[in-house]
Amino acid sequence: RAFLYRLWKGNVSSKMLTPRLQKAMRDYLNTNKHGVRFRGKREARLSGHQLLCELRRRVRVRTLDGKEAPFSALGWEKHVPAVPLSQLHPRGLRTCAVVMSAGAILNSSLGEEIDSHDAVLRFNSAPTRGYEKDVGNKTTLRIINSQILTNPSHHFIDSSLYKDVILVAWDPAPYSANLNLWYKKPDYNLFTPYIQHRQRNPNQPFYILHPKFIWQLWDIIQENTKEKIQPNPPSSGFIGILIMMSMCREVHVYEYIPSVRQTELCHYHELYYDAACTLGAYHPLLYEKLLVQRMNTGVQEDLHRKGKVTLPGLWAVSC
Numbered sequence: 001r002a003f004l005y006r007l008w009k010g011n012v013s014s015k016m017l018t019p020r021l022q023k024a025m026r027d028y029l030n031t032n033k034h035g036v037r038f039r040g041k042r043e044a045r046l047s048g049h050q051l052l053c054e055l056r057r058r059v060r061v062r063t064l065d066g067k068e069a070p071f072s073a074l075g076w077e078k079h080v081p082a083v084p085l086s087q088l089h090p091r092g093l094r095t096c097a098v099v100m101s102a103g104a105i106l107n108s109s110l111g112e113e114i115d116s117h118d119a120v121l122r123f124n125s126a127p128t129r130g131y132e133k134d135v136g137n138k139t140t141l142r143i144i145n146s147q148i149l150t151n152p153s154h155h156f157i158d159s160s161l162y163k164d165v166i167l168v169a170w171d172p173a174p175y176s177a178n179l180n181l182w183y184k185k186p187d188y189n190l191f192t193p194y195i196q197h198r199q200r201n202p203n204q205p206f207y208i209l210h211p212k213f214i215w216q217l218w219d220i221i222q223e224n225t226k227e228k229i230q231p232n233p234p235s236s237g238f239i240g241i242l243i244m245m246s247m248c249r250e251v252h253v254y255e256y257i258p259s260v261r262q263t264e265l266c267h268y269h270e271l272y273y274d275a276a277c278t279l280g281a282y283h284p285l286l287y288e289k290l291l292v293q294r295m296n297t298g299v300q301e302d303l304h305r306k307g308k309v310t311l312p313g314l315w316a317v318s319c
């Protein structure tokens, strides 16, 4: 519990994690699988408001538009949706909910509150059926990693989870964001199932995030963290928070920073226990959470009891 209380105050470091998680982090630092070469400075001096202004200044959600090689030569301009993600809600959304898949959301009774938002973001294969009381049943947008598209166990083609929602997929690319290299050797080949799905469902908005957007978020996390963070992409959760902050006037994030219900249960919909799901091993999740904690404008009571963080939309911040 001591760790949780310190996390609520933003006063934790990786040194307080279990030796197993610390070793996992060190191993990822040594492997540097994606060839990260950070050129900036690492410091943690910005206030929450300054951080928000930094994000407003720099973060631009970007998806593949098919205009760059190798996608241009492959005719992707015709394959991607005609309307860009950033223009799907041209007048912007008022309130948005980001629902993390953490086990801690079980028994929260947050479903009704979550569904009262204009838009609700969920992740990967997180279901609503059977969990409505705690997570609600409205889904506007779903962020999916490349394993969802490629692993047959997720039934991407026919599961109702991926129908009637805006889909945003991503895959870890090299830090250089060299699209040719990435296309030849994605982590999981999402390109083929993406094109297939676009052809079968031309009216469903479905995007692939541009690697530059993902690594720009990573740079911002590292620049605002004293410690060296894992040289791997931010988690889907952090990516989703920033997408919603770009599209909504106010964003409520649920069970990202854990509530008093904190548990090692990885997902609310799966009997699997691992503290790494909440604190990070591959992803720089702990550091993402510390930044979000700094930017939280909500009251402590909401954080403790609901695991709820309030963030202003980037265009609602005055800088």
Ligand code: C5P
Residues within 6 Å of the ligand: 100, 101, 102, 103, 123, 124, 125, 235, 236, 237, 238, 255, 256, 257, 265, 266, 267, 277, 278, 279, 285
């Ligand atoms: O595991 P998955 O990536 O599908 O979960 C979606 C997001 O929810 C994660 O990327 C992470 O940001 C967040 N999460 C969390 N704590 C957990 C499980 C997920 O913060 N126990």
